[in-house]
Amino acid sequence: MFVEEGNKYLIGNYARYPVSFERGEGVFLYDTEGKRYIDMLAGIAVNTLGYNHPILTEAICEQAKKVLHVSNLFYIKPQIEVAKILVENSCGDKVFFCNSGAEANEAAIKLARRYFFDKKEDRYEIITFEGGFHGRTMATVKATAQPKYQEGFEPLPEGFKYAKLNDIESVKSVINEHTAAVMIELIQGEGGVIPAEEGFIRELFSLCKEKNILFIVDEVQTGIGRTGKLFAYEYFNIEPDIITLAKGLGGGVPIGAVIAKEEIAKSFVPGTHGSTFGGNYLATTAAKVVLNEVLKDGFLEGVQKKGEYLKKKLKEIGLNPRGKGLMIGCPLPEDKKASDIAAKALKEGLIVGTAGGNTLRFVPPLIIKEEEIDEAANLLKKILD
Ligand SMILES: Cc1ncc(COP(=O)(O)O)c(C=O)c1O
Structure with missing residues (x-):
C-alpha cells in the first residue's frame, strides 16, 4: 500500500526499499508488520542515541509544550547553550546554526569567501578532494568532486579546484593566489569510508597555515562522537x-x-547570511541532549572500544574493515555487490548501508552494545555465506 502510494505521490529521487518503519527502541526498528530489525545504519549516521532514547524523547516533548520556533530575530536559550557546549569542546569560538550538512558547508564556503572579501584579498577558490561528498546544493555539488553528482546540473558555481586525497603534491598544484580554503572530510563517508592519512592531514594543515589558506573540516558525518572523539580532527x-x-x-x-574561529566568524555580520529555522528551539533542545550524553564520562571511550569490537567481528567473518570508532566501511570483492548484500540483509532483519567503491557501511547508533554487535555480525555472516 505505502509502496504504491509512495511511488504515486513522491518524486522518485530515492531508490527506496519496500519497507516502512513504525517505531524504534534502542538500536532496533520495527516495520509496519511488526518485524524487528537491528539497525547498523542509524538513518545514515544520524541517530546518535538510537530510537526512543528516554532523555531525548522527554526533552523534545517538554520543549514542544512550550515553544518550537520563534525565528532568529530573538535570542534562543537552547541555541546559546548548544553553541557554548560546541565552543567549549572544540578549537572554535563562534557558532552558526542551519538545518543540514549541505547548508552547513554552503555557509562555510560563503564565510570563507566573505572573510577574504572583508580583508580586501582577491581569494575565493575552495580546494576539495576527489571522492568527497559535501551535499546537494549547487555550491556543495560543485564542491563534491564526483561527476555522478554533477551531471545535468551545469552550469555550477565557479571557484572550486579538486585535488587527490592523501597526495600533497596534487594540492600544491592547484593552489594559486585566489585560493581561500581547503574543505576536507577526514574520513570520506559517502565516498566509501576512506580515511585521510595522518601525515597527509598534518602536512596539508601546515601548508594552509603557511599560505594563509583556511582549513575547513566537513565533520557532517564524522562529528559528534561518530569516530570515538567528539570531532575527528582531534x-x-x-x-x-x-x-x-x-x-x-x-x-x-x-x-x-x-563552528568558526572568532576572526573568521566576524565576517558574518547582520544581513550576510541566515536561516529561518536554523537553531530553533526544537532542534537545539535535541542537540543539547545529544551533546550532553556524548560528553558523559566514558561515552566516547565506549565508542572507540565498540568500534574496535565491531572491526574484530567483521574481520572474523572475512571482511576487511576500515574507518574509526563506529564509522566503518568494508570494501567487497567484485563478485559481491554491496547493494545486493544490503538488500538481502534487510530481508533478514539487519539494516546496513552502502557507500562508494562497492563498500558496506556500518554507522550504528553510538549507544549500541557489544551483544547487539554480535547479533548484527551473526546475521551478516549468514547472509555472506
Ligand atoms: C561529509 C558530508 N557532508 C555533507 C553532507 C550533506 O549533508 P545533508 O544531507 O544533511 O545535506 C553529507 C551527507 O551525507 C556528508 O556525509
Whole structure:
C-alpha cells in the first residue's frame, strides 16, 4: 500500500526499499508488520542515541509544550547553550546554526569567501578532494568532486579546484593566489569510508597555515562522537578554522552547524547570511541532549572500544574493515555487490548501508552494545555465506 502510494505521490529521487518503519527502541526498528530489525545504519549516521532514547524523547516533548520556533530575530536559550557546549569542546569560538550538512558547508564556503572579501584579498577558490561528498546544493555539488553528482546540473558555481586525497603534491598544484580554503572530510563517508592519512592531514594543515589558506573540516558525518572523539580532527592534532556539522548533532532532529574561529566568524555580520529555522528551539533542545550524553564520562571511550569490537567481528567473518570508532566501511570483492548484500540483509532483519567503491557501511547508533554487535555480525555472516 505505502509502496504504491509512495511511488504515486513522491518524486522518485530515492531508490527506496519496500519497507516502512513504525517505531524504534534502542538500536532496533520495527516495520509496519511488526518485524524487528537491528539497525547498523542509524538513518545514515544520524541517530546518535538510537530510537526512543528516554532523555531525548522527554526533552523534545517538554520543549514542544512550550515553544518550537520563534525565528532568529530573538535570542534562543537552547541555541546559546548548544553553541557554548560546541565552543567549549572544540578549537572554535563562534557558532552558526542551519538545518543540514549541505547548508552547513554552503555557509562555510560563503564565510570563507566573505572573510577574504572583508580583508580586501582577491581569494575565493575552495580546494576539495576527489571522492568527497559535501551535499546537494549547487555550491556543495560543485564542491563534491564526483561527476555522478554533477551531471545535468551545469552550469555550477565557479571557484572550486579538486585535488587527490592523501597526495600533497596534487594540492600544491592547484593552489594559486585566489585560493581561500581547503574543505576536507577526514574520513570520506559517502565516498566509501576512506580515511585521510595522518601525515597527509598534518602536512596539508601546515601548508594552509603557511599560505594563509583556511582549513575547513566537513565533520557532517564524522562529528559528534561518530569516530570515538567528539570531532575527528582531534585525532590529527590540528586546529581547523571552520568545522561543519549536521547528521548526528540532533539525534534525528534536523540541524546543521558551523563552528568558526572568532576572526573568521566576524565576517558574518547582520544581513550576510541566515536561516529561518536554523537553531530553533526544537532542534537545539535535541542537540543539547545529544551533546550532553556524548560528553558523559566514558561515552566516547565506549565508542572507540565498540568500534574496535565491531572491526574484530567483521574481520572474523572475512571482511576487511576500515574507518574509526563506529564509522566503518568494508570494501567487497567484485563478485559481491554491496547493494545486493544490503538488500538481502534487510530481508533478514539487519539494516546496513552502502557507500562508494562497492563498500558496506556500518554507522550504528553510538549507544549500541557489544551483544547487539554480535547479533548484527551473526546475521551478516549468514547472509555472506
Ligand atoms: C561529509 C558530508 N557532508 C555533507 C553532507 C550533506 O549533508 P545533508 O544531507 O544533511 O545535506 C553529507 C551527507 O551525507 C556528508 O556525509
